[in-house]
Amino acid sequence: MREKFTSLSTVGVPMDRRNVDTDAIIPARYLKTIKRTGLGEGLFFAWRYDADGRERPDFPLNRPSFRGGRVLVAGENFGCGSSREHAVWALMDFGFRAVIAPSYSDIFHNNCLKNGMLPVTLPAAEVRALIDALLAAPGSRVEVDLPGQTVKGPKGDVHRFSIDAFAKTCLLEGLDEIALTLKSSPEIDRYERERKAATPWLFRDLRG
Amino acid sequence: MATMFAKIWDRHVVTRRGDDVLLYIDRQLVHEVTSPQAFEGLRLAGRPVRRPGAILAVPDHNVPTTPDRAERIDDRESREQIEALRGNALGAGVPFFDISDPRQGIVHIIGPEAGLVLPGITIVCGDSHTGTLGAFGSIAFGIGTSEVEHVLATQSLWQRMPRQMRVTVTGALRPLVTPKDAILAVIARIGASGGTGYAIEFAGETVRRMSMEGRMTVCNMTIEAGARFGLVAPDEITFAYLNGRPLAPPPGMWDAAVADWKTLPSDAGAAWDREVALDASVLEPHVTWGTSPQDALPVGGSVPDPAAQADPGERDRMRRALEYMGLVPGTRLTDIPVDKVFIGSCTNARIEDLRAAAAVAKGRKVAPGVTALVVPGSGLVKKQAEEEGLDRVFLDAGFQWRLPGCSMCLGMNPDKLKPGERCASTSNRNFEGRQGPGGRTHLMSPPMAAAAAVAGRIADVREVAR
Numbered sequence: 001m002r003e004k005f006t007s008l009s010t011v012g013v014p015m016d017r018r019n020v021d022t023d024a025i026i027p028a029r030y031l032k033t034i035k036r037t038g039l040g041e042g043l044f045f046a047w048r049y050d051a052d053g054r055e056r057p058d059f060p061l062n063r064p065s066f067r068g069g070r071v072l073v074a075g076e077n078f079g080c081g082s083s084r085e086h087a088v089w090a091l092m093d094f095g096f097r098a099v100i101a102p103s104y105s106d107i108f109h110n111n112c113l114k115n116g117m118l119p120v121t122l123p124a125a126e127v128r129a130l131i132d133a134l135l136a137a138p139g140s141r142v143e144v145d146l147p148g149q150t151v152k153g154p155k156g157d158v159h160r161f162s163i164d165a166f167a168k169t170c171l172l173e174g175l176d177e178i179a180l181t182l183k184s185s186p187e188i189d190r191y192e193r194e195r196k197a198a199t200p201w202l203f204r205d206l207r208g
Numbered sequence: 209m210a211t212m213f214a215k216i217w218d219r220h221v222v223t224r225r226g227d228d229v230l231l232y233i234d235r236q237l238v239h240e241v242t243s244p245q246a247f248e249g250l251r252l253a254g255r256p257v258r259r260p261g262a263i264l265a266v267p268d269h270n271v272p273t274t275p276d277r278a279e280r281i282d283d284r285e286s287r288e289q290i291e292a293l294r295g296n297a298l299g300a301g302v303p304f305f306d307i308s309d310p311r312q313g314i315v316h317i318i319g320p321e322a323g324l325v326l327p328g329i330t331i332v333c334g335d336s337h338t339g340t341l342g343a344f345g346s347i348a349f350g351i352g353t354s355e356v357e358h359v360l361a362t363q364s365l366w367q368r369m370p371r372q373m374r375v376t377v378t379g380a381l382r383p384l385v386t387p388k389d390a391i392l393a394v395i396a397r398i399g400a401s402g403g404t405g406y407a408i409e410f411a412g413e414t415v416r417r418m419s420m421e422g423r424m425t426v427c428n429m430t431i432e433a434g435a436r437f438g439l440v441a442p443d444e445i446t447f448a449y450l451n452g453r454p455l456a457p458p459p460g461m462w463d464a465a466v467a468d469w470k471t472l473p474s475d476a477g478a479a480w481d482r483e484v485a486l487d488a489s490v491l492e493p494h495v496t497w498g499t500s501p502q503d504a505l506p507v508g509g510s511v512p513d514p515a516a517q518a519d520p521g522e523r524d525r526m527r528r529a530l531e532y533m534g535l536v537p538g539t540r541l542t543d544i545p546v547d548k549v550f551i552g553s554c555t556n557a558r559i560e561d562l563r564a565a566a567a568v569a570k571g572r573k574v575a576p577g578v579t580a581l582v583v584p585g586s587g588l589v590k591k592q593a594e595e596e597g598l599d600r601v602f603l604d605a606g607f608q609w610r611l612p613g614c615s616m617c618l619g620m621n622p623d624k625l626k627p628g629e630r631c632a633s634t635s636n637r638n639f640e641g642r643q644g645p646g647g648r649t650h651l652m653s654p655p656m657a658a659a660a661a662v663a664g665r666i667a668d669v670r671e672v673a674r
Contacts, residue, residue: 017528018521019400019500023639028620032270032285034244034292046641051627075521077401080434081639082618083336084242085352106370106404106436107336107350114354166226177354178255181362184223184230188258188364191222191232201457201465202234202329205261206303206322 003116004174005146008097011069012142012154013060014134018075022087022108025079031086039086040093061094065138071098073130073142078119079108088115098144100151102127113167116174120144120151120161129153146171209477211372212441213407216347216472220330222364231347231367233359234329237315238265238302240293241620242334246357247296257300258363264324265297266305268314269620273583273610278308286621300360313586313612316340316428316554320420321588323453327442327469332359336431337554337636343423344450345442345472347407350431370437371481373406374474377414379489384669386564387422388556388634388653390414391429392494392504394486400502403435406482409474410440414488420449421560428555429636432501441473495541495666496638496651498529503638505541507656507668513537532640533648534628541666544650548631549580549661550643551607551654553617556634557585561654562593565634566601568658568673574606575664581608581623583615607661619644632660 030042047059055062072091078101079087088111091099097117102124104112112119122130133154134140140154146168151159170177196203210218222230243265250257257263270286271277281287290307297304305312311322316337319325327345332338334356341348355365375394381387395402408430415423423440430438447466450456457465492506505512514526514537530537535544551557551565562584574580582602584590590612593599599609616623617635625631625647634657635642638649650666659669 016524018525021500021637021639023618023637023642027641027645028269028618031241031620032283032289034248034289036245046645051646077404077434080400081336081431081637083334083350083352085245085334085354088352103401103404105401105434107352110355111352114352164227166228176253177366178253178358178361181230181358181364181366182255184364185362187223187230188232188362192363195232199328199465199468201461202326203261204455204458206264206324206455 002114002170002174005097005116005118005171007146008070008144009141010071011066011139012130012134013066013069013072014131015060015072015074016131016135019077019080020074021081022079022084023081025087026084026090030090031084036089037093039090043090043094063138068095070095071100071142071144072096073127073134074099074101076102076124078104080105083107085111088112088117092117100127100130113170114177116171118144118146118171122151122159122161126159129157209475209479211478212345212409212439212472212474213347213372213437216328216330217369225366228366228368230364231330232364233332234262235324235331236263236359237319237331237333238263238356239269239315239335240267240289241269242353243296243356244289244292245353246360249357250360255361257302257360260301261303262363263302264305264319264322265293265302266312266315266318267293267307269614269618271307271613272622273613273615275611277611310587310591313589314554314557314614317558317585317589320344320424321453321586323450323456326450326456327446328472332365337428339430339436339438340424340428340554342437342439343420343427344446345439345469347437349436370407371405373403373408373435373482373484374480375408375410375484375486376412377410377486377488378412379414379487381414381488381491384655384673385491385493386653386655387418387425389491389494390486390488391426392496392501392651393491394484395429395433395501396504397486398433398484400432400500401434403430403433406435407437407439408435410438415440416443419560420445421558424558425555429501432636442469493653493656493669495656497533497535497541498526499532499638499640500529501636501638501651503529504651507541507666509541511535511537511539511541542668543665545630545665546578546632546650546660547629548625549578549657550616550631550633550635551581551657552583552585552615553635554585555636556654557583557589559589559592561634562589562598565654565658566598568655568669569605569607569662570601572605572662574661578661578664580606580661581610581616583610584612586612616643618642619647632657632666
């Protein structure tokens with residue numbers, strides 16, 4: 001079930017890297033769970049901790065001024081690679097509710113919306129300016145306003161973002177998408193009947 | 209005037225909502241890592257699996273590849289995930305290939321073997337490499353766990369039509385240059401996010417001449433360029449591969465099915481949002497030096513210098529990659545030693561891949577100090593390879609011959625790199641830590657990986673096999 005998202009005023013955490021992949025967000029060994037919770041401990045594990053398990057002091061998530069921040073500001077192609085939804089679950093379990101980046105992988109972007117996490121897309125130059133401002137003044141705040149579709153940076157700079165209208169409604173209301181789709185069951189039934197008549201070879205089942 | 213993707217898309221539209229369509233999903237593949245939370249979601253909501261027979265479940269990511277795995281899996285969490293998959297599949301009436309089933313293997317390899325993947329279908333899996341299956345002329349794509357649950361409950365997904373890209377490959381691949389080299393070259397050209405938002409159709413005489421195995425390798429790695437979908441138009445090679453497989457249309461339906469499939473290829477006048485052309489006749493074997501699949505170079509090249517990169521973000525990324533990889537700019541790629549060699553994965557663990565690697569390994573020896581694994585993609589691939597004597601070739605050369613699974617592609621099972629170890633790998637991702645924390649991955653083709661095993665370093669297979 002997705003969480004509702006409306007707005008957020010929080011410390012902005014800069015992640016000044018491009019192509020941050022989902023293996024980096026949550027290494028594969030943390031995927032051996034049958035739950036959605038508790039994944040925050042593995043978040044960015046290889047970047048947060050050294051080989052001896054000590055926190056790397058210069059990694060943003062470890063810096064005292066960024067602790068507790070709930071919006072991550074990152075480079076291009078965030079969330080590329082594996083389809084693992086655990087990447088979103090790990091970010092949310094750690095406390096993040098929104099990411100701001102110039103671009104995302106398609107699957108990660110979808111996974112965010114399914115869980116009530118807001119992926120904000122802004123032009124590369126505006127993200128660059130946000131990251132620079134957060135690095136220059138660690139601990140400064142970022143405001144994300146979903147109804148108004150704006151991000152307010154540390155210097156009072158306002159950035160408008162666009163989002164699909166339906167995705168916005170789902171985020172604001174925390175809708176259960178499966179329940180919505182099940183209302184289309186009659187159409188799905190009809191589609192299956194017609195397809196089965198036209199292409200019966202698609203409805204043959206395997207024996208386990 | 210439509211692309212193949214658009215034709216398949218249109219025949220799967222159940223209903224519409226603004227720019228989105230409810231797309232009917234013909235088939236779903238399920239594995240142990242990305243499905244437990246989906247089945248749990250159904251249970252909590254009291255919802256049944258809508259069409260259990262449309263699904264196939266198999267454990268692949270977590271399974272050990274050693275012979276005693278059917279009796280014992282030491283890792284408790286892996287064991288629990290595999291048990292959860294078994295319970296979920298059997299409980300819902302979903303066909304399930306268990307760990308000791310001769311048909312078990314990597315999800316993207318066993319689907320085609322079963323004849324589950326047909327031209328013109330939609331098929332999904334909670335795994336980004338599902339695009340592999342577009343090689344049959346289908347809409348095949350990776351999804352997250354929430355979407356897995358949605359498909360289990362409704363046999364459909366809300367989707368928006370992606371943009372259309374065509375990559376046309378012409379010219380004959382030179383000896384020992386493979387489809388893997390072609391796709392690495394494409395990714396290097398368009399970049400790790402060049403295909404984001406697109407479906408990519410691979411066309412051209414070079415693709416037409418490729419076997420189904422080669423086409424699957426190409427489509428497998430489209431996600432490494434950011435595209436969820438890779439497609440190849442079906443043709444006689446596709447039909448010959450499918451004929452007689454368990455779920456392929458039986459004789460009474462075969463002719464009607466083939467006639468339908470022949471209507472699928474993109475029309476000559478179809479509009480493309482982007483076109484890319486690649487001349488395969490000048491391609492060299494490719495190797496990656498960095499931590500993104502776009503970091504691929506011809507094997508004759510050297511480690512690039514970030515200082516020569518004008519874009520500061522890219523310069524920073526390259527520096528970070530070289531630091532992680534323990535490499536110095538200017539080093540010849542063929543001077544990089546390797547500790548491990550992995551021949552396997554959904555990219556390159558089909559029979560043709562094993563034959564190509566065995567041809568290089570035959571009569572040679574794995575270099576001292578190098579550990580080399582060959583992991584067939586499925587029980588059926590393993591059986592065929594053994595019938596052809598490939599296992600003996602590998603074992604005589606000093607390679608290990610393992611049981612099927614994802615193995616060393618992703619660091620989720622006992623096959624992984626130790627910190628600092630360097631691997632020549634036929635898999636698909638060279639991300640930091642992908643093959644195990646601190647491990648360093650160089651992506652390449654099966655013959656190139658076999659050559660690296662023999663040479664103990666990255667090597668040009670054309671010299672090793674001379």
